[in-house]
Amino acid sequence: MIDPLERSYIETARREKRARLEALGIRPFAYRFERSHSAAAVVALWDDAMGDAGPQVRIAGRIAALRGQGKTMFAHLEDGSGRIQIYLKRDQLEPAWPLVELLDLDDHIGVTGRLFRTRTGEVSVWVAAVELLAKSLRSLPRGKVEKLADGSTVVHGGLTDPEVRYRQRYADFAVHPELRDDFRTRARAIAFVRRFLDARGYLEVETPVLQPLYGGAAARPFVTHHNALDMPLYLRIADELYLKRLIVGGFERVYEIGHDFRNEGMDRTHNPEFTMLEWYQAYADYIDMLEMVQEMVSGIVQECLGGLEHVRHGVPLNFAPPYRRVSFCEGIKAVCGIDVLTASEEEMRAFVATQGESLEAVRTMSGGRLLDEVFKHSLEPRLAQPTFVLDYPKALSPLAKTHRDDARLTERFELFVNGTELANAFSELNDPDDQRARFEDQGRQREAGDEEAQQMDADYVRALEYGMPPTGGVGLGIDRLVMLLTDHSSIRDVILFPAMRPEGDRRASPDADDAG
RNA sequence: GCGCCCAUAGCUCAGCCGGUAGAGCAAUCGCCUUUUAAGCGACAGGUCGCAGGUUCGAACCCUGCUGGGCGCACCA
Numbered sequence: 001m002i003d004p005l006e007r008s009y010i011e012t013a014r015r016e017k018r019a020r021l022e023a024l025g026i027r028p029f030a031y032r033f034e035r036s037h038s039a040a041a042v043v044a045l046w047d048d049a050m051g052d053a054g055p056q057v058r059i060a061g062r063i064a065a066l067r068g069q070g071k072t073m074f075a076h077l078e079d080g081s082g083r084i085q086i087y088l089k090r091d092q093l094e095p096a097w098p099l100v101e102l103l104d105l106d107d108h109i110g111v112t113g114r115l116f117r118t119r120t121g122e123v124s125v126w127v128a129a130v131e132l133l134a135k136s137l138r139s140l141p142r143g144k145v146e147k148l149a150d151g152s153t154v155v156h157g158g159l160t161d162p163e164v165r166y167r168q169r170y171a172d173f174a175v176h177p178e179l180r181d182d183f184r185t186r187a188r189a190i191a192f193v194r195r196f197l198d199a200r201g202y203l204e205v206e207t208p209v210l211q212p213l214y215g216g217a218a219a220r221p222f223v224t225h226h227n228a229l230d231m232p233l234y235l236r237i238a239d240e241l242y243l244k245r246l247i248v249g250g251f252e253r254v255y256e257i258g259h260d261f262r263n264e265g266m267d268r269t270h271n272p273e274f275t276m277l278e279w280y281q282a283y284a285d286y287i288d289m290l291e292m293v294q295e296m297v298s299g300i301v302q303e304c305l306g307g308l309e310h311v312r313h314g315v316p317l318n319f320a321p322p323y324r325r326v327s328f329c330e331g332i333k334a335v336c337g338i339d340v341l342t343a344s345e346e347e348m349r350a351f352v353a354t355q356g357e358s359l360e361a362v363r364t365m366s367g368g369r370l371l372d373e374v375f376k377h378s379l380e381p382r383l384a385q386p387t388f389v390l391d392y393p394k395a396l397s398p399l400a401k402t403h404r405d406d407a408r409l410t411e412r413f414e415l416f417v418n419g420t421e422l423a424n425a426f427s428e429l430n431d432p433d434d435q436r437a438r439f440e441d442q443g444r445q446r447e448a449g450d451e452e453a454q455q456m457d458a459d460y461v462r463a464l465e466y467g468m469p470p471t472g473g474v475g476l477g478i479d480r481l482v483m484l485l486t487d488h489s490s491i492r493d494v495i496l497f498p499a500m501r502p503e504g505d506r507r508a509s510p511d512a513d514d515a516g
Numbered sequence: 517g518c519g520c521c522c523a524u525a526g527c528u529c530a531g532c533c534g535g536u537a538g539a540g541c542a543a544u545c546g547c548c549u550u551u552u553a554a555g556c557g558a559c560a561g562g563u564c565g566c567a568g569g570u571u572c573g574a575a576c577c578c579u580g581c582u583g584g585g586c587g588c589a590c591c592a
Contacts, residue, residue, distance in 0.1 A: 008525085008526050008543090008561085009525095009526080009543070009544085009560080009561055010526050010542070010543050010544095010561090011526080013543060013544065014543090065552070065553095067551050067552060067554050067555095068548090068551095068554095069548055069549065069550090069551065069554075069555090070547070070548040070549070071548080071549045072548090072549040072550075072551085073549095073551090074550075074551045074552065074554080076552080085551085085552075087550070087551085089549065089550095090549075091549080104543095105542075118550050118551075118552090119550045119551085120550070120551075120552075122550095122551090122552075124550090138526085139526060139527085139542065139543080140526095140527090141526075141527045141528090141542095142527075142541090142542080143527075143528075143541085144540095144541060144542090144553050145553075155528080157526095157527040157528040157529090157540080157541050157542075158527070158528065158541095159527070159528090160527090160528070161523090161527090161528095161584085161585095162584070162585060163523095163583070163584045163585080164527095164584095166584095167584095217592080218591085218592085219591070219592085220590095220591090262591075262592090264590065264591050265517085265589080265590055265591065267586095267587090267588095267590095267591090268586090269591095269592090270590095270591065270592085414592085420592095421592060424592070452590095452591085475592090477592075480592095500583095500584090501582095501583070501584085502583095
């Protein structure tokens with residue numbers, strides 16, 4: 001919408017200042033600056049006993065506030081640690097004063113000076129020398145927070161338009177430093193996962209992102225093309241099939257943290273590329289994996305939030321193990337009285353129809369889809385506390401191994417927190433003939449028009465034919481985990497650069513729109 | 517893909533029943549040597565998202581388009 005190259009009168013003014021600086025022989029973009037302290041460290045350094053003889057410091061940062069008073073000037077410098085006030089006095093900076101007069105909000109500067117305390121008590125740096133490190137040619141959309149005498153605050157301006165915030169994430173972070181904390185939390189959670197799995201003998205691996213066949217989940221892929229081979233390639237929708245090939249090859253414990261890509265709708269909980277953690281362990285079953293998930297999730301919560309009890313979206317949650325376990329079928333029966341193993345589809349449709357679904361939609365539901373709807377309207381909304389749902393019916397779980405005690409079920413669990421699925425795990429299907437049959441069945445659904453049905457992966461079946469040991473596997477959505485940790489309800493708030501439509505006027509590319 | 521809502525100055529917003537736009541902050545200029553929303557004074561800044569239509573006249577009403585938000589659908 002806004003041409004990024006179009007200059008406002010404010011930018012024009014800043015470019016004029018840049019020219020004036022250069023005419024004075026001042027480089028608007030310096031090369032380096034040696035700091036002695038961060039802003040936060042400088043503030044922490046202060047001791048009232050210092051009186052007028054505070055230590056000399058060298059600090060750098062972005063000018064976050066500027067209050068000129070003629071022959072004197074106050075400013076706040078902001079760096080990665082926080083902010084500190086600086087005080088500039090003309091008679092003590094004389095040769096450099098023309099530079100000071102050409103400073104703008106948002107410029108990066110470096111200063112040297114002594115620590116002191118102002119009349120109003122704020123620890124500040126009395127600047128003896130100032131250097132311009134980087135001129136800002138575009139003003140950041142800063143707000144101003146006014147604190148009124150009664151303690152309330154009024155915000156003047158500021159960056160609030162969600163579109164601009166996501167498109168210009170750099171400006172959003174620059175103006176809202178507290179947002180960076182969510183990504184520190186994210187990094188801590190991922191670092192914890194690595195330590196957790198490494199300590200248990202897992203090997204971190206990297207499997208192909210570009211795949212000749214996509215599989216391991218039901219989703220539409222992104223398609224690209226390899227020029228040299230002149231063939232289509234797909235961005236992976238899951239890591240699963242490659243990681244299990246590694247199990248066949250003798251890597252007994254492997255994990256991967258990486259992006260999967262799904263060519264589907266975008267909303268509060270879906271980004272076209274997202275971060276998935278998958279791990280597989282030979283000779284383990286889904287209950288082994290369940291215990292690991294429980295320990296890992298509690299560990300992450302403890303590590304990132306300090307403590308196991310937290311309110312999320314107004315709901316107090318307790319992450320102390322053991323988490324509740326409920327069987328899929330019995331859980332649903334307890335809530336709505338339907339036994340999904342024996343009930344007729346008519347009975348289930350009748351129930352779903354009472355839950356606000358349109359009659360038309362209900363009429364077309366059958367099989368796995370219908371089961372899923374029953375679950376969605378009965379058990380799932382009640383899963384606020386961390387809860388494992390176990391033993392899904394086969395129709396819902398084409399990739400999981402048949403349950404050892406009940407052939408109608410599979411050995412599968414999902415972890416729910418606050419009604420959202422966090423993890424999905426199986427005792428992995430390792431019977432190559434069964435796997436081939438399921439691929440063939442998927443192939444028939446594909447021919448019937450199901451774009452998401454999986455393709456036959458003959459190489460994967462060949463791997464299974466060599467013999468894959470019994471294996472437990474888990475997939476855990478990192479973005480959703482971080483949403484839980486940071487109490488965000490939009491996945492965009494935990495992804496640095498969420499997917500957006502391109503900005504700008506696209507009428508320049510005619511005929512692109514009306515094809516359909 | 518469908519529905520509802522939104523788009524006005526660099527930012528945040530106001531603009532009633534149609535009469536061609538205002539405020540605060542930021543900017544520019546002047547004054548000000550301990551301020552912190554600094555203050556005081558002056559001056560600028562807009563193709564009202566884009567394209568049509570209705571009208572003597574459109575930021576405002578209608579249609580289409582673009583982008584966004586929320587919900588639904590799709591989807592783990």
